Amino acid sequence: xxxxxxxxxxxxxxxxxxxxxxxxxxxxxxxxxxxxxxxxxxxxxxxxxxxxxxxxxxxxxxxxxxxxxxxxxxxxxxxxxxxxxxxxxxxxxxxxxxxxxxxxxxxxxxxxxxxxxxxxxxxxxxxxxxxxxxxxxxxxxxxxxxxxxxxxxxxxxxxxxxxxxxxxxxxxxxxxxxxxxxxxxxxxxxxxxxxxxxxxxxxxxxxxxxxxxxxxxxxxxxxxxxxxxxxxxxxxxxxxxxxxxxxxxxxxxxxxxxxxxxxxxxxxxxxxxxxxxxxxxxxxx
Amino acid sequence: xxxxxxxxxxxxxxxxxxxxxxxxxxxxxxxxxxxxxxxxxxxxxxxxxxxxxxxxxxxxxxxxxxxxxxxxxxxxxxxxxxxxxxxxxxxxxxxxxxxxxxxxxxxxxxxxxxxxxxxxxxxxxxxxxxxxxxxxxxxxxxxxxxxxxxxxxxxxxxxxxxxxxxxxxxxxxxxxxxxxxxxxxxxxxxxxxxxxxxxxxxxxxxxxxxxxxxxxxxxxxxxxxxxxxxxxxxxxxxxxxxxxxxxxxxxxxxxxxxxxxxxxxxxxxxxxxxxxxxxxxxxxxxxxxxxxxxxxxxxxxxxxxxxxxxxxxxxxxxxxxxxxxxxxxxxxxxxxxxxxxxxxxxxxxxxxxxxxxxxxxxxxxxxxxxxxxxxxxxxxxxxxxxxxxxxxxxxxx
Numbered sequence: 109x110x111x112x113x114x115x116x117x118x119x120x121x122x123x124x125x126x127x128x129x130x131x132x133x134x135x136x137x138x139x140x141x142x143x144x145x146x147x148x149x150x151x152x153x154x155x156x157x158x159x160x161x162x163x164x165x166x167x168x169x170x171x172x173x174x175x176x177x178x179x180x181x182x183x184x185x186x187x188x189x190x191x192x193x194x195x196x197x198x199x200x201x202x203x204x205x206x207x208x209x210x211x212x213x214x215x216x217x218x219x220x221x222x223x224x225x226x227x228x229x230x231x232x233x234x235x236x237x238x239x240x241x242x243x244x245x246x247x248x249x250x251x252x253x254x255x256x257x258x259x260x261x262x263x264x265x266x267x268x269x270x271x272x273x274x275x276x277x278x279x280x281x282x283x284x285x286x287x288x289x290x291x292x293x294x295x296x297x298x299x300x301x302x303x304x305x306x307x308x309x310x311x312x313x314x315x316x317x318x319x320x321x322x323x324x325x326x327x328x329x330x331x332x333x334x335x336x337x338x339x340x341x342x343x344x345x346x347x348x349x350x351x352x353x354x355x356x357x358x359x360x361x362x363x364x365x366x367x368x369x370x371x372x373x374x375x376x377x378x379x380x381x382x383x384x385x386x387x388x389x390x391x392x393x
Numbered sequence: 394x395x396x397x398x399x400x401x402x403x404x405x406x407x408x409x410x411x412x413x414x415x416x417x418x419x420x421x422x423x424x425x426x427x428x429x430x431x432x433x434x435x436x437x438x439x440x441x442x443x444x445x446x447x448x449x450x451x452x453x454x455x456x457x458x459x460x461x462x463x464x465x466x467x468x469x470x471x472x473x474x475x476x477x478x479x480x481x482x483x484x485x486x487x488x489x490x491x492x493x494x495x496x497x498x499x500x501x502x503x504x505x506x507x508x509x510x511x512x513x514x515x516x517x518x519x520x521x522x523x524x525x526x527x528x529x530x531x532x533x534x535x536x537x538x539x540x541x542x543x544x545x546x547x548x549x550x551x552x553x554x555x556x557x558x559x560x561x562x563x564x565x566x567x568x569x570x571x572x573x574x575x576x577x578x579x580x581x582x583x584x585x586x587x588x589x590x591x592x593x594x595x596x597x598x599x600x601x602x603x604x605x606x607x608x609x610x611x612x613x614x615x616x617x618x619x620x621x622x623x624x625x626x627x628x629x630x631x632x633x634x635x636x637x638x639x640x641x642x643x644x645x646x647x648x649x650x651x652x653x654x655x656x657x658x659x660x661x662x663x664x665x666x667x668x669x670x671x672x673x674x675x676x677x678x679x680x681x682x683x684x685x686x687x688x689x690x691x692x693x694x695x696x697x698x699x700x701x702x703x704x705x706x707x708x709x710x711x712x713x714x715x716x717x718x719x720x721x722x723x724x725x726x727x728x729x730x731x732x733x734x735x736x737x738x739x740x741x742x743x744x745x746x747x748x749x750x751x752x753x754x755x756x757x758x759x760x761x762x763x764x765x766x767x768x769x770x771x772x773x774x775x776x777x778x779x780x781x782x783x784x785x786x787x788x789x790x
Contacts, residue, residue, distance in 0.1 A: 111619045118612045223439050225632040227664065235643050242645050247611070316640075317608035318632055322436055326606050358612045366600035366613055367574055 123354025
């Protein structure tokens with residue numbers, strides 16, 4: 109029983125990371141109709157920035173978290189302004205190619221500067237044991253951090269004027285601009301929020317894994333599947349989809365076969381999609 | 394008129410430059426021989442591929458600085474063309490085809506089992522033959538005999554017996570398996586499982602993971618640890634292997650590890666510290682190898698000065714292997730007759746190197762399989778130290 113519980117907690121932790129990345133993707137898709145494939149690579153940049161700020165710069169982990177989120181928010185706005193905005197109104201394939209270009213550029217750039225994998229020390233290097241379960245404190249940080257950020261995002265969107273504006277643009281871009289909402293400002297804001305979330309995910313995860321230029325590639329594929337399963341543009345869907353995928357993976361390793369865990373996890377997701385072709389929640393039409 | 398002249402001049406100069414760069418055959422009376430390398434030069438395996446490349450670069454640099462090699466009445470210098478394949482068989486195939494068809498290359502170095510397998514499918518094609526210098530411990534020749542392949546490091550089966558002896562000597566019977574997936578890891582896993590069971594042990598859990606895509610091994614480890622193993626069989630590239638060991642210790646695992654030969658214990662120790670490696674069994678770190686082969690010390694120092702980090706077996710073996718290749722070419726009296734070069738390895742002690750002169754000692758070649766004969770040494774971490782065993786001259790067993 110404690111083994112099952114252990115896998116469930118690890119599944120939630122895996123899911124937390126997926127949710128934080130998928131939320132950004134779904135927000136951007138909802139607002140801008142863009143498949144922002146380079147999102148995972150901005151996550152990677154977040155992890156490298158953490159290394160620079162914390163390991164090279166000697167800054168405290170928690171302060172580094174805010175620095176990375178703020179810096180990546182700016183990077184996100186820059187990407188929106190420089191890469192995607194000029195392509196607004198162009199065929200989808202153009203933004204897609206721009207995203208691929210951005211991926212190649214970022215990956216090659218980082219690899220050129222530091223080709224080897226790096227690691228970041230844990231801020232609290234302890235393992236807790238309770239009821240037959242042992243767990244590194246950093247994993248709890250991932251789980252709790254994700255819950256706090258998801259709640260904060262919900263409050264921001266539902267309770268603030270800017271957040272409501274984001275939702276309005278997501279629902280109807282023309283309508284929103286008719287009532288005086290600046291679509292440009294909202295686009296930039298959405299990118300800032302989404303990229304800051306990815307940076308937070310990277311900062312939480314970096315001490316548990318190692319940092320490499322490829323780390324965003326696998327993650328973004330999973331995040332995309334989550335967003336599609338959850339319903340394109342749906343925030344609730346990204347949250348549910350992320351946790352479901354994390355749990356499926358952790359349980360598949362334990363009870364099915366570790367070598368085929370992706371096969372199992374993705375087969376279940378395909379079944380979900382077959383039953384509900386629009387995804388778990390209705391997103392943007 | 395002046396514009397036209399300028400254009401003609403530019404075109405003429407460009408063509409002249411291309412003619413020089415393009416063939417590059419003559420360099421003050423010397424003929425350049427190109428050697429191909431297809432390896433992971435980016436991605437998680439990048440460190441590994443770069444180590445291979447470093448060994449070849451150093452050897453080629455040395456041969457060229459000494460004025461090249463004279464075979465017959467021609468003096469040859471060497472040039473390495475390296476292409477990244479990210480360990481993808483299709484990429485290694487297209488790299489090889491480019492080398493052979495476009496660059497007229499006859500010898501290709503390849504350091505990963507699954508990409509070598511794909512090259513083995515094309516290297517005997519009449520008229521397009523090339524020699525594979527295979528850096529892999531997977532004995533691929535046992536599965537598919539290949540006329541034009543030379544294997545450099547000892548086959549991994551050398552270690553299996555020793556490692557099991559060490560582990561069972563500790564009283565360990567229950568093994569959990571968490572090795573990397575892919576051709577190399579799968580074959581290792583299968584071999585290890587069979588040998589372990591045969592020796593009277595049991596495999597209590599199996600959770601192989603892709604060391605190239607996973608960045609967190611905890612769900613695999615909790616699965617393995619739930620079966621309460623005495624020892625965990627693991628390994629792939631060094632960085633993720635270090636993470637596996639680190640995470641296993643964080644989860645409270647007190648037992649030992651058997652680490653497959655791709656992972657370097659000294660590099661892992663750099664990341665985890667020796668304390669976490671207690672009870673770790675694997676391949677001898679290079680520095681300990683220097684006790685047997687004095688030239689290794691100088692080589693390690695030279696490498697450290699040039700590259701700013703510790704030398705690996707990959708670098709030392711490929712460096713020595715390149716010199717053996719040159720010897721084989723001398724014996725063959727040719728730099729482009731693939732069959733003759735391959736035969737040259739077995740002639741006139743071409744594949745024998747002494748530890749006084751080279752960082753690695755080879756005792757020749759098995760002319761049937763193409764395996765170069767280099768001894769392997771197993772090692773275990775006890776009381777914070779690498780405790781080495783005897784060198785295993787596996788070809789005599």
